[in-house]
Amino acid sequence: MTSDRHGRAIASARPPRRTRRGKADSQGQHDMVKGVDYIGVGVGAMVFDSSGRVFLAKRGPAARNERNHWEFPGGAVRLHERIRSAIKREFMEEYGMVIEPKHLLCATDHILPVENQHWVSLCFIASHISGEPRVLEAEKCLAIRWCHLNNLPAPLTLISSSFLREYRAAYGEDVNPCELLYPADALAAMRKGRKAPV
Helix, strand or coil: CEECCCCCEECCCCCCCCCCCCCECCCCCECCCECCCECEEEEEEEEECCCCCEEEEEECCCCCCCCCCEECCEEECCCCCCHHHHHHHHHHHHHCCEEEEEEEEEEEEEEECCCCEEEEEEEEEEEEEECCCCCCCCCCEEEEEEECCCCCCCCECHHHHHHHHHHHHHHCCCCCHHHHHCCHHHHHHHHCCCCCCC
């Protein structure tokens, strides 16, 4: 509180900055934290291989939230970064994978009251183009695997569960994901053992 010219208490015109994990600068001010101090924007992807399996990762101890849960991976969008570029970057940085986002599946709220976080998250349906998946940031990821949609590990993160519900509502249970990602001639080539065109 500050005082006006008559000595009456008044609230500051500018509220103090709050943070959960931000670092203080030389004046003691803290960096704002995405998803905590303001709504963060995230992007994820259900990435399918040519066999119709989807890629999942198990969140590690340094993950922002929902540690030890399986997810369709993704990450935060950086300032001035396009969402398709963001998801491609995340898969390359964290798993050494080249992916191609094909269809935007949904945009949804990702609200985590226990962790005091709020994100708006987008999800793409994407194809795996190249790169043998491997964990490149071990503190953020404990394990990776390819799974069929009817045999997913548990528990899934809240947002991945939401993405899965959106996928099933849009495409049903019986659609081969490859049919969403590749034209008919590419599918025929894959069935004969040739590489699918991008």
